[in-house]
Amino acid sequence: MLRLSRLFVRTLRDDPADAEVPSHRLLVRAGYIRRAAPGGYTWLPLGWRVLRRVEEIVRREMDAIGAQEVHFPALLPRDVYEATGRWTEYGDNLFRLVDRKGADYLLGPTHEEMFTLLVKDFYSSYKDLPVSLYQIQTKYRDEARPRAGLLRGREFLMKDSYSFDIDDDGLSRSYAEHRDAYQRIFTALGLPYVVVRAMSGAMGGSMSEEFLSPVEAGEDTFVRCTACSYAANTEAVTTAGRPARDESSTPLTRIDTPDCATIDNVVGLLNREYPRTDRAWTSADTLKNVVLAVRQPDGATETLVVGVPGDREVDLKRLEAQLSPAALAPLDEAGFAAQTALVRGYIGPQILGASSATGIRYLCDPSVVAGSAWVTGANEHGVHVTGLVRGRDFTPDGEIEAVEVRSGDPCPVCGSALRIARGIEIGHVFQLGRKYADTLGLSVLDQNGRQVTVTMGSYGIGVSRAVAAIAEFAHDDLGLKWPRAVAPADVHVVIAGKPGDATTTAAESLCSDLERAGLEVILDDRTGVSPGVKFKDAELIGVPTIVIVGKSLADGTIEVRDRLTGARDNIAVAEAPAAVIGLCRGG
């Protein structure tokens, strides 16, 4: 039993000034965590209980799919990460340190290398596979900007698992098992989530999905269909196919547009001097051509122009995800100086294309559909063209998803409107493939005695982050409202009488009964603290069932409150233990 008179906790009346998001504010205020370092938090008794309960649920479901728990050191030698190039590739986010002999170490940000090498050490036959291993470990990342308390720290608790299979089918099965287990875990945690398609990015591999919890404080943006189940990371979202148009009857016309280097200026001038009869010109009629510098990992660079409708912004992250592993940046001054054919503000695709005289590759967004006519630059100062038709007057080298996705864009699956939402990544399942196995030489002999490279999956859950994510949902103005599965206790009993009166003995007796039944109990046995304070603290701490032994005891009842629904009920003292046990077990 946790007696509040002795429990190591201090609740705060005011929000801490450095906390902004609800989970951070309330977890500090209710005495669950306390900041100890930039991006590092001390888990106090209440918080530690919640964390362990989350951890247990994760462990239970991992064990249920046959994954086996191991535990690596957090402190790792450099050479292992050197082998995969991550000692340098991980960059500034890697915590590096040096021991007394001058040897380099790192604090593990994730443990692909260690798991791969461990399996390599033990296994050499296809008969040993498949196998899945996991650990629940403290991970370290030297985040440029830790923020939002537990949601993004530099030290955090993570469950990471890895599957090892002989072939792609096996990997698909292991992936599906993890994916299913993750759904069970987040459901058990009472944590709303959305599974979104993610880009596998530079890591190679194919299938990758993120489990996002749709909270405002989240740092990931994703889209979700308002009608069907489609959801995707904004980087991975694809747009619905659009029908081609036939606007080839539109004449191609040169118009003088002095000092019209911006789309707004061009549209304004068109409406003044070349008004349409059917409607006004808008920025959506213009073709915006954005010049980018593409740098391949080997250092090779290329100038690339991407065309999008003028009412849209280019989403560089989305583009970069598709061009990965190349890096993207807007072309700088020096770049423009070197590309004399490009007239800033007046760029048009007429002179572009890999096979054109300029040799500059030109891609356009799929929304620039075949046969559509556009207003765009004439590649001369002060001149634009209208009626530039794709397929007649220019032909791109290809299409690429380039525009910033907006709420209302059509879903690629069903065509209904997409909606943009914010979320926090609480899990990630990922078909890693053979990247690490190749590099680190993890292969086994197959049935025919041939060496086969093992294929891997990697699967992560942010355990400490999940605690914060739950708190993001499970709270109201008064405080936390933990789901039963993770609450620091089952019942919070408040003695709301005068010290030494009958309420104390009645409460103590009730608590013993509850404990004997296996419930975890918090008892507010503080003396000299007024009932109002105790009620506030109980609501702040957020245990799902609050029992008040106070003035109603005179009528032979105690009060049972449901912190989640706010329901209140008076129950006869004699029936109280059974009733409370029923609530806690049934809830």
Added chain:
RNA sequence: CGGGGAGUGGCGCAGUUGGCAGCGCGCCUGCUUUGGGAGCAGGAGGCCGGGGGUUCAAGUCCCCCCUCCCCGACCA
């Protein structure tokens, strides 16, 4: 790394033209109180983020640095 805000007791904050470092909450003692963050009285608790400078005198003015929060960049 860029932009903005802020560092004063455990928490939240005030501190004027430079002149004895304050308030509320919390904490300790005593008395009163006991169903919605009680009252009275008396206490404890400070490297005013750090370093340098100006000055008779610096929380306050000047310079440098550090840290925290927010936005962006970055981010399994």
